[in-house]
Amino acid sequence: KKYDMKKISSFTVLIISLMLLFICNSAKANMASPFIEGTKAASAISSRHVDILHESIFIQIDENFHTAKYKVEYTIKSDVVGKQIPLLFCAVDYKDDFCVWLDDRPVKVFDIPFKKEEGEESSDSIFSDFTNSCDRCDDNNRKIECRWDDNTSETYYSFEMKYFQPELSQGTHRIRVEYTAYPWRNCLDWITKYNFRYSLSPAKKWKSFGTLDITVEQAGKIKDYSSNLGNPQEGGIKQINTWHFDSLPEDEFMELTYKPEPNSYAKILLTFGPEGLAAVYGIFLFLLHLKFITCYRKSNRQKRFSWVVILGSILVPFFILLFFIYSYSIIDFVIGKDASQRHGYIALIIIFYPIILPFYWVLMWLIDKRIKYKMLHQQEK
Secondary structure, eight states: OHHHHHHHHHHHHHHHHHHHHHHHHHOOEEOSOSEEOOOEEBOOEEOTTEEEEEEEEEEEEOTTSSOEEEEEEEEEEESSOEEOOOEEEOEESOEEEEEEEETTEEEOOEEOOSSOOTTOOGGGSTTGGGTTTSEEOSSSOEEEEEEOSSSOEEEEEGGGSEEOOOEEOSEEEEEEEEEEEOOEEEOSSSBOEEEEEEEOGGGGGSSOEEEEEEEEEEOSSOOOOEETTOSOTTSSOOSEEEEEESSOOSSSEEEEEEOOOOOHHHHHHHHHHHHHHHHHHHHHHHHHHHHHHHHHHHHOTTOSSOHHHHHHHHHHHHHHHHHHHHHHHHHHHHHOTTBOOOOEEGGGGGGGHHHHHHHHHHHHHHHHHHHHHHHHHHHHO
16 A cells, blocks of 8 residues: 555656646747837928928728828928928838839938038038927937827937938929838737827928828728727718818827727637636536546445546646636637737746645545445445
8 A cells, every 4th residue: 555655646746747847838928018019100301491281191001901001292392492302201110112202203212321421510411401390419410209199209310211302493392202001019908909100290390381181091891990080071981081181180190090800709719718718628627537537436446546536636737727828829819810919928827736736636536535435335235
């Protein structure tokens, strides 16, 4: 009997060690930031020699709300003739190319040098015309603040912007800018929330503000997105929506937000959640374990120890915790490409294994003892 107890103890320690090791290797932890920044783009920054009479923003969103094609057109009026910088552009982390046209002719876009050229005075710089539009940072750079939401603003230096320097005639011209933007993503919930942002705050620095038209077109099925622009002229969310402003909107940024609806299977799993799914799975394993205990006792009524109780008491809590860990991946898989996959330190669930194990073991030992007693009592009769 002592030998049997020693074997049982050694076997138990071995199995528990292997279970914990397997959980550690299988557990997933994802504590990356739940907020993922997308493309940062803003209204152009104007020099003091240019009036922006009208800004038109056309946004074409793909069917998944994963990218958006921006076409921004400015109608400008130049008071001077010759080579100058009519606009600076702020666009960060966009997809593919950043393209600019002047009066329907493509123009080359440059990055602003980080430092002024050697021997160049600040007043001689080609960027000196922007003293009305940008705050002075130092002798080498200027900066401007852009708002991206109600709580977030960011300062950009001139070297983070783009510019072009064509020959302009006095009068009215059209400048068109095109690029593809990535959405900002909020992964706090099971399903990712997407939004596209465009800062209007640089327009406060313009020599004058004319009018603003915004058009949003959706590809594929109409998605019920929300906007901080107020109600569109169409009265509700349509395939194409438009907004018109005769003055700068109160919000210094434009935001289009969309959260996909989960499919019917995902809704069911989300209703239960990982805890509910693990509970259902745990009840199933408990009943299965109970059945094996009963079957074992029918043919081993005199045995003091039940290997079915021991092995099941080790494995059942382990598989419940393992299922709980993997239930997050199961739900993410059913949600599909819009799953946030941000669930924190799921691996910490292993700390409950040494707590659950003895309680479950004692429970099943008591149940086995009761079953054994009943069977022996029936046998005596």
